[in-house]
Amino acid sequence: MTYRAPVKDMLFNMQELAGLQTLAEQIPAFADYGPETAQAVLEECAKLNEDVIAPLNVEGDRNPSYWKDGQVFATPGFKEAFRQFAEGGWQGLQHPADFGGQGLPKTIGAACGEMINSANLSFALCPLLTDGAIEALLTAGSEEQKATFIPKLIDGSWTGTMNLTEPQAGSDLALVRTRAEPQGDGTYKIFGTKIFITWGEHDMAENIVHLVLARVAGAPEGVKGISLFIVPKFLLNADGTPGARNDVHCVSIEHKMGIKASPTAVLQFGDHGGAIGTLIGEENRGLEYMFIMMNAARFGVGVQGIAVADRAYQKATQYARDRVQSRPVDGSIKASAPIIHHPDVRRMLMTMRALTEGSRAMAITAAAAYDAAHHHPDPETRQQNQAFYEFMVPLVKGYSTEMSLEVTDLGVQIHGGMGFIEETGAAQYYRDAKILTIYEGTTAIQANDLVGRKTVRDGGQLARAIAGQIEATEGLLAARDSAAAKSVLKRLRAAREAYLEVVDFIVREAKSNPNAAFAGSVPYLMLAGNLVAGWQLARALIVAEDKLAAGEDADFMAAKIATARFYAEHILSRAGAAREAIVEGAESVTALALDAF
């Protein structure tokens, strides 16, 4: 087996850190989705991903999807696996039962999302984009649009895409030029070129529902003149079945460093008279709707980072157990031994493990906040959780994906020369992971969001409130006697203090000296992500110490304690450098003359 889903760790996070039981008790819609259901769902999900989807990962890298005469053919085996995925009801996991979904909490959905992405990043992108399309339709679609499209997207008959990027408009959507001409019959004709459209064309479903950003003639300049349209690959007949081919065509797919099985399409709209689209919601509010999709997708991409990191960790661990080279330095074995006995290999594996578990804890607790924000009966609780979740999104996206680069690098490194040979498979994770810090908003875009909307807008209030929650955890650690708790406390406190200093700096400089604030934006994101992940592991340590003392699941709890401590000593300890670079080093970021580069 090339992948084993970390069901136990996921359940631990849901139950002990994310309060799944409390969600089930307090939220009527989730009454049936307590820990027992979660376990059953995760185990079922693990089976599909371990047995069916994971084995296709290498195949997708070797035999990527390919383009021929405007059609794109997925890697052999993908279509059948997608059928199994859809028939198992996995696409509808988190979507409303009204449209054929299962209405499960995101707390559980995030874990399932991690599994499918560990199994196969390229494959998982198709459902991930479809989820985004469903979210956008749920939020801004008409009742008719919802009824027409969502059930088909949920049952896997059709899939969804997000069409934002154009050659001149990447991070900067103000530059979108694709245009929409109203036809007087409620439809629009769409003209333009979209690039980087993930799963923008393929043969795994009967229809593809493109959600497309375009400008209606006469719309305002910039982002306030962008509208969102549904442009299906096949127009729908009166009975809702796919009919005539719409005028949207895939003219090529990209040749990429990684996620090769996932076709990245260039889509041409309207070269033969105009692609027919229907407006979602109101004109000129497209970006707003798209942000709903993007926030879901950003969280999803963060989970991809955790997923590829875990897969890389599992592979490296296996290799480190099998590969025999050199004697242990402590003389514990008097012959060449499996390299897992060498301290530096342990350091690398622990770094991979700690980063992965810390990011997972952050994502699952954030998902629980999403659930409470959307479904809790108490409005104030909803609002608090919404604010917390929104603060977490750039951290989950930015930190988890950046850490996945470090983890997949270490994964290759542990394999030595074999890691650089493609047949080994470790290199694929390294190549695949690199897209994660780029798409759905680069790390810098996440950091801008964190600085602007999430920190400066309320004067740093929420950012400081989160530090307050962390301080409360420090109080719990301070009441404990163990060396591990003391060590974690020391680093958690130092990191929180560094973070608070940075928040003050960012809030202070943002208006008067925006270059200084934004020069530190990514280091701030990394510091905040590091802190929150370390905080969740600190919470995990407290639970684990208590359970260990109670004799419950001793091996797992001991491992959790060791991992939390390692995280604090080796990763949380990076916080000081980030603080120094941000607060004391802003000027030197922009000091070099432009001509001198």
Add this chain to the structure above:
Amino acid sequence: MTYRAPVKDMLFNMQELAGLQTLAEQIPAFADYGPETAQAVLEECAKLNEDVIAPLNVEGDRNPSYWKDGQVFATPGFKEAFRQFAEGGWQGLQHPADFGGQGLPKTIGAACGEMINSANLSFALCPLLTDGAIEALLTAGSEEQKATFIPKLIDGSWTGTMNLTEPQAGSDLALVRTRAEPQGDGTYKIFGTKIFITWGEHDMAENIVHLVLARVAGAPEGVKGISLFIVPKFLLNADGTPGARNDVHCVSIEHKMGIKASPTAVLQFGDHGGAIGTLIGEENRGLEYMFIMMNAARFGVGVQGIAVADRAYQKATQYARDRVQSRPVDGSIKASAPIIHHPDVRRMLMTMRALTEGSRAMAITAAAAYDAAHHHPDPETRQQNQAFYEFMVPLVKGYSTEMSLEVTDLGVQIHGGMGFIEETGAAQYYRDAKILTIYEGTTAIQANDLVGRKTVRDGGQLARAIAGQIEATEGLLAARDSAAAKSVLKRLRAAREAYLEVVDFIVREAKSNPNAAFAGSVPYLMLAGNLVAGWQLARALIVAEDKLAAGEDADFMAAKIATARFYAEHILSRAGAAREAIVEGAESVTALALDAF
């Protein structure tokens, strides 16, 4: 032009930091190789690499060398470029005039090495391995062997390889199984399989001189029973010309993530009766000779890290100037602007630049120590420089290659989605660079060398003496008034103090608790490399401030100051986290039970 050699920065490093003028004055053999010669050589070298070798880099990635029926064919264009390289005398740059070389100092050679590697890592590996073979022959070969092989290697008629690795023997050469049977006529028959042999088979030269580690029958177990043999692809006729085909055959080449144009061969020795080899030096001293080659090659691989980093920096800078997205946050431009105006892009470019310049300064000063160690008339000066150089080798190799992963990652990141598309070219650097932390000894192997041979063996004496030299530079900084000098001083001092604490820890623990010492080995290497690179940039800052005050080359000097300051504030500042992880976090590295991974 896709690559422009940083001649000016190289000359600055040679003259102002490495003391090239002093070398020329004090070392008779280098009397003609002062700054003027250096400039002429570098400019000539730049031409060849910019015009001929750099354009083949992308070609090599797209049309890698390929294997057919035991033969390997290099990327189209490589053979002709190799002719030009050889005819220009570049292979002999640092080798003795007695054998047709030019006898230039390594101080200059290192800069030329950077250029060819920036131009084309895959191509440059062939001369790099040939250099290693020449070094080994110079050190341990008989007069006849030298006369037979070195002139042909220098004039590019033949090339050289290093045959160490076997499937079961990577980092652990004690496990080498290839055997050598004496034939009674002074030759040996060699039997075995070697893997990962760079340029182990190709069509660019008339002959290939394989240097092969093997065990003579009855030799002691382990590394003390390994001998070194010359096994040419074609046996030599009495007149020294290539004659009969030797029984060494390339059975396949690897399918790699990067450096695809460089064929990585599996070589089979003796499948048809035995490959004929001749012993180099004495039996059972092969590893000792191989280490000579490896030390040269390790330094060379460190330079490869600097080289690929600089190339990635140049490409990213160009893209950042051209790509227009979003308005600057400081309002300085009221429309979408080239992304180089965004602070986070500047932060990324400055990180790339500072890491590259810091590592270059470290390598060139180390090369000057090599020159003094080998050629200075004063024995004590020779000895001191030898010790310093040997300390630097793992830092140049380990730190420069690890930093190249960070730099090439940022290079892709600056390109956004385009970076992930292979046609752009940024991804190639990211894929290519990953081998550098692995071959010629992984970073962990470098770190073992730093801990064991370079630090613990003399009780940390040399490691502390280098800190003493750094402290002297701090004294010079303290005498200055500029904000930049004060800022650099603060971080240099803090990093040196962190380093000293780590040296004490490593020396103290190495015997009693080797797991603790080696758990921190790579972080120690990274801290030491960071410190030395930062120190050299601090020295550069002092020179640059003085020259700037004197009105000399103001733009260059201002840029050097800005880069040195950025390095201190954003990179040297990482030292504290390394100290904490090493000194306070050793236990948690090995705390997790083996079964829990």
